[in-house]
Amino acid sequence: MTTPSLLILPGDGIGPEVMAEVRRIIDWFGARRGLTFDITEDLVGGAAYDAHGVPLADATMARAQQADAVLLGAVGGPQYDTLDFSLKPERGLLRLRKEMDLFANLRPAQCFDALADFSSLKRDVVAGLDIMIVRELTSGVYFGQPRGIVEEGGQRVGINTQRYTEAEIDRVARAAFELARKRNGKVCSMEKANVMESGILWRDVVQAVHDADYPDIDLSHMYADAGGMQLCRWPKQFDVILTDNLFGDLLSDVAAMLTGSLGMLPSASLGAPMENGRPKAMYEPVHGSAPDIAGQGKANPCACVLSFAMALRYSFDQGAEASRLEKAVEKVLAEGVRTVDLMQSEGESPTSTQGMGDAILAALD
Ligand code: NAI
Numbered sequence: 001m002t003t004p005s006l007l008i009l010p011g012d013g014i015g016p017e018v019m020a021e022v023r024r025i026i027d028w029f030g031a032r033r034g035l036t037f038d039i040t041e042d043l044v045g046g047a048a049y050d051a052h053g054v055p056l057a058d059a060t061m062a063r064a065q066q067a068d069a070v071l072l073g074a075v076g077g078p079q080y081d082t083l084d085f086s087l088k089p090e091r092g093l094l095r096l097r098k099e100m101d102l103f104a105n106l107r108p109a110q111c112f113d114a115l116a117d118f119s120s121l122k123r124d125v126v127a128g129l130d131i132m133i134v135r136e137l138t139s140g141v142y143f144g145q146p147r148g149i150v151e152e153g154g155q156r157v158g159i160n161t162q163r164y165t166e167a168e169i170d171r172v173a174r175a176a177f178e179l180a181r182k183r184n185g186k187v188c189s190m191e192k193a194n195v196m197e198s199g200i201l202w203r204d205v206v207q208a209v210h211d212a213d214y215p216d217i218d219l220s221h222m223y224a225d226a227g228g229m230q231l232c233r234w235p236k237q238f239d240v241i242l243t244d245n246l247f248g249d250l251l252s253d254v255a256a257m258l259t260g261s262l263g264m265l266p267s268a269s270l271g272a273p274m275e276n277g278r279p280k281a282m283y284e285p286v287h288g289s290a291p292d293i294a295g296q297g298k299a300n301p302c303a304c305v306l307s308f309a310m311a312l313r314y315s316f317d318q319g320a321e322a323s324r325l326e327k328a329v330e331k332v333l334a335e336g337v338r339t340v341d342l343m344q345s346e347g348e349s350p351t352s353t354q355g356m357g358d359a360i361l362a363a364l365d
């Protein structure tokens with residue numbers, strides 16, 4: 001078996017700071033668990049602009065297309081605000097997503113017991129929560145034509161079009177079912193088939209993919225508005241939630257905040273399977289480059305660490321090692337180790353980015 005390849009793009013602001021801790025953890029897996037990766041590190045965002053005058057060099061794009069997985073820190077910073085739109089750091093990230101055709105965005109909502117009091121919901125409702133939202137990312141109302149603001153009968157009209165092809169629904173449904181097989185075998189698909197034709201098609205195609213190729217999965221359907229209520233009422237009824245771009249945008253943000261801090265939230269974006277059967281994949285924390293705390297050693301590396309855990313599970317078939325890493329994070333939190341974003345009172349003294357990395361490594365040992 002060839003050594004799997006991993007492209008690491010630390011990016012800007014706190015990106016390189018949190019990624020440095022992930023590098024130490026990757027080294028631990030190499031030394032202690034015999035898990036080695038062929039790692040290349042490269043530039044994205046403002047860091048790439050500073051070096052090459054563009055937010056993503058063509059050579060980096062080519063490396064991303066070849067890699068078994070991409071792990072990205074964060075991009076952006078106030079020093080790039082005045083750049084032309086096409087040169088902004090975020091364009092580097094968008095180019096990666098677009099050219100790799102990453103159509104399935106995975107946003108877990110996982111509530112570590114030690115952080116359950118961070119939630120706006122009751123501890124019982126969220127403690128131990130571990131669900132996954134699969135959001136379609138490359139189509140739907142954010143991309144459908146026609147769109148724009150037009151003049152009609154003496155007033156302006158804003159237009160966006162929800163549009164999904166069977167093929168677009170089919171591929172994201174498969175991604176969700178594959179994921180469910182690596183989790184608890186349960187998918188709830190959400191749309192508004194009661195009022196939208198695109199929702200009727202969505203439900204129809206998801207059911208057909210299920211019946212043909214994933215009959216082992218427990219599939220249910222729910223209207224997305226009811227789904228929003230159920231997420232807040234009793235989120236533990238779900239495992240994988242499959243939904244479109246617009247509803248997924250809303251539902252994943254709701255689900256994320258059931259569980260606490262931005263510094264804890266990982267994500268993955270998956271594309272079509274490559275020749276080796278692995279999906280094209282990019283893993284990244286949900287947070288940005290946090291210029292307000294960059295360079296101060298204050299950033300919480302957990303979101304990036306947990307993004308690497310997702311890579312272990314979903315790109316490298318190392319579910320047991322992913323759990324090992326997630327359990328180490330859980331243990332550290334239970335011990336009361338807190339970066340500044342996880343503080344609940346003024347009196348506590350926070351640990352540094354590196355301190356959190358040290359604690360995770362110690363827990364892994
Ligand atoms: P942000 O996520 O960078 O920061 C929001 C707040 O959360 C800040 O107060 C920050 O200090 C805190 N925070 C974020 N991550 C943290 C962590 N790991 N540990 C501790 N505290 C953390 O979002 P913001 O401020 O809106 O954007 C800053 C820059 O990041 C902008 O240039 C924006 O365009 C970019 N951005 C990039 C993203 C990406 O690379 N995927 C996503 C979101 C924003």
Ligand code: MG
Nearest residue numbers: 248249250253
């Ligand atoms: Mg959003």
